[in-house]
Amino acid sequence: MSGEKASDEAAPEGAATGGAGFGRAEAPALAVRGLTVRAGGRVLVEDVTFAVRPGEVFALLGPNGAGKTTTLRAVLGLIRPAAGEVWLAGRKLWPGRPSALRAVGGLIEAPAVYPYLTGWDHLKHVGRMRGVFDPAALYALAERTGIAPHLSARVATYSLGMRQRLALALALVGRPAVVVLDEPMNGLDPPGMRDFRMFIRELAAEGQAVLFSSHLLAEVEAVADRIGLMAGGRLLWSRSVADVRRAAGRRYRMVLRPPEAGEALLRAAPEVVRLEPVPDAPPGTVWVWLADETKAPALIARLAGAGVEVRAAAPDVPPLQELFFAWTEADGQAYPRGRAER
Amino acid sequence: MTAWFWLVYNEVEKLLFRRRMAVVVGLLAVLIPLFVYAQHKQLETVRARMGTDDWRLWTAQLIADNENRLAASRLPEEWRRWLLVRNEQLRAYLAAGVDPNAPGAAGFLRSFMEAGMPLFVPLFALIVGSDIISGERSAGTLRLLLSQPVGRLRLALAKVAALWLSVGMIFFWIAVLGTLVSGPVFGFGGFQVPQLVGFRVSGETLDLGGVRLIPMWQYLLMLFGLGWYASTVVALWTFFASSVARSTAAGMGAGFAFLLAGSVLANYASGWRGAKWVASTNLDLGPYLAGLRPPIEGLTPAFALGYLGATGALALGLALWRLTRDVA
Numbered sequence: 208m209s210g211e212k213a214s215d216e217a218a219p220e221g222a223a224t225g226g227a228g229f230g231r232a233e234a235p236a237l238a239v240r241g242l243t244v245r246a247g248g249r250v251l252v253e254d255v256t257f258a259v260r261p262g263e264v265f266a267l268l269g270p271n272g273a274g275k276t277t278t279l280r281a282v283l284g285l286i287r288p289a290a291g292e293v294w295l296a297g298r299k300l301w302p303g304r305p306s307a308l309r310a311v312g313g314l315i316e317a318p319a320v321y322p323y324l325t326g327w328d329h330l331k332h333v334g335r336m337r338g339v340f341d342p343a344a345l346y347a348l349a350e351r352t353g354i355a356p357h358l359s360a361r362v363a364t365y366s367l368g369m370r371q372r373l374a375l376a377l378a379l380v381g382r383p384a385v386v387v388l389d390e391p392m393n394g395l396d397p398p399g400m401r402d403f404r405m406f407i408r409e410l411a412a413e414g415q416a417v418l419f420s421s422h423l424l425a426e427v428e429a430v431a432d433r434i435g436l437m438a439g440g441r442l443l444w445s446r447s448v449a450d451v452r453r454a455a456g457r458r459y460r461m462v463l464r465p466p467e468a469g470e471a472l473l474r475a476a477p478e479v480v481r482l483e484p485v486p487d488a489p490p491g492t493v494w495v496w497l498a499d500e501t502k503a504p505a506l507i508a509r510l511a512g513a514g515v516e517v518r519a520a521a522p523d524v525p526p527l528q529e530l531f532f533a534w535t536e537a538d539g540q541a542y543p544r545g546r547a548e549r
Numbered sequence: 550m551t552a553w554f555w556l557v558y559n560e561v562e563k564l565l566f567r568r569r570m571a572v573v574v575g576l577l578a579v580l581i582p583l584f585v586y587a588q589h590k591q592l593e594t595v596r597a598r599m600g601t602d603d604w605r606l607w608t609a610q611l612i613a614d615n616e617n618r619l620a621a622s623r624l625p626e627e628w629r630r631w632l633l634v635r636n637e638q639l640r641a642y643l644a645a646g647v648d649p650n651a652p653g654a655a656g657f658l659r660s661f662m663e664a665g666m667p668l669f670v671p672l673f674a675l676i677v678g679s680d681i682i683s684g685e686r687s688a689g690t691l692r693l694l695l696s697q698p699v700g701r702l703r704l705a706l707a708k709v710a711a712l713w714l715s716v717g718m719i720f721f722w723i724a725v726l727g728t729l730v731s732g733p734v735f736g737f738g739g740f741q742v743p744q745l746v747g748f749r750v751s752g753e754t755l756d757l758g759g760v761r762l763i764p765m766w767q768y769l770l771m772l773f774g775l776g777w778y779a780s781t782v783v784a785l786w787t788f789f790a791s792s793v794a795r796s797t798a799a800g801m802g803a804g805f806a807f808l809l810a811g812s813v814l815a816n817y818a819s820g821w822r823g824a825k826w827v828a829s830t831n832l833d834l835g836p837y838l839a840g841l842r843p844p845i846e847g848l849t850p851a852f853a854l855g856y857l858g859a860t861g862a863l864a865l866g867l868a869l870w871r872l873t874r875d876v877a
Contacts, residue, residue: 283692283696284695284696285692285695285696287874305698305699305700305701306698306700307698308696308697308698309698311696312696313696315692315696316689316692317689319688319689319690319691319692319693320690320693321563321566321688321690322688323563323566323567323568324563324566328562328566332559332562332563333693333697335555335556335558335559336555336556336559336694336697336698336699337697337698374693377693
């Protein structure tokens, strides 16, 4: 298969996500299309499509059992999809050749290392499999991840944090175009998390695409460029972090008198997307989601005209974490398959 | 285009660092002196009973013993046949003026390999190979391996190659330790002593037409070669067990039970011809070379070698099939 054909086929993905042209340089580092993974008669991941450009940090966000890890495993060549394609730097991995894996490195779940080998042995091992034989290049990775002082010790003596650093160094051998990290910040202390965030941003700044998964929105918000929300094995949407914040900003907190008439009016109003009473607040205190914030003054005027007193109306940006629960719970119920996964 | 050589290199390195080889060599270092001592004691006992050192008298006595047993009417038919054959053979040694049991390091290596081939030596292959895949699976390192751009078939074949090389290393250590330990007791000689090969059993008679003398070192090479073949087949079975077993302990237990079944059947039901279809009864390849009774009546060297090879190939094929579609 020629690289030319590969980039042509992968290009529309880039066009869809970034509005880029068909040029090779604009091709996404990673393109996943219609990915479906089944195991034991259950659907773990269904029809997932997304792309990550070079230099971009893309986060798959979702509760446990949403299909995030399964998606990452398919990207790393560890699980065979029932349908769909995975493209890595313009080369097809599924269905295709394992040599495409040269363009991806990553770690899934707990850092997998051999306790009886030293850190340096590990780097040499992976280097041999990826065609990297230059000791200086391998040592540079160890320095970068901070494991260099411990390279001559056997991994059995490493702490969990050190193992994680080693596994990260192994994932970066050969400078893969795509770096895949599954729940990378699990088990890190706060300084470790801060270092890690900076590290991910550094990789992106150098042009590597980073795909990582997390169930913690705060973590994702701090480091990702774009977020893909997964629940029940489906990718519900993918948006830039800025868009997500903007969407969150369309919530208003209103205090209505009399409560019943006000809520009935709001429920019937076409510009109201969602309405919810604020918990632990006096009756008539509600959250109102608007499809378009420019419609807010007209809505308030209409309420006043109908005899409903709007005592207060203010934009009330919810913490993203709260949104996350709302999104995943609502959508999780729509796709109960995800419940069966775990 | 990673050179396959480096994949094998990695696997051998892991095997060595995992200290499985060290365990095997350690076991040999403990057990070989034990066997040397046992053989030494046995030799002393025989010597005391016979009251002589002359092997001609021993051999003549052995033939007479066999004749006496043949005279006993209640001897099972297959035993009768084999005692007749055995006496023919002993007479051939006498006629050629060759002591088949001349002591020495070479003789020790021969008896060690003949006794160890069906169970003891393949056990080492089982020890070395049992966690070659299941260990990686339970430690999670299989994910690290399978996410490398090398191809699963090549990776699996590299593991098989490493395992096969380690079987070779085991035989090397048996030869070295066996010689070094038994030498001081029995003497380092015996490698040039002629051995009779080429006995062919047809019916109740021994066909001596193809019999010829070869030096002991050649005989040992042939015997160790057969042992290597048997152990390689066991290594392939182990590879298969390791590829399907969830845990190393389960794979090793199953492998051990299967090996033991072969030995038990050969001792317990040597008259039941169907036992030859239990592959592990075929591992004892030494008797064919020595012209002795096969472990199961009716077994031929062609069947044993062929059936072992076929089951080994099947095990390898199934393991590779399993690994190329494995999920990590």
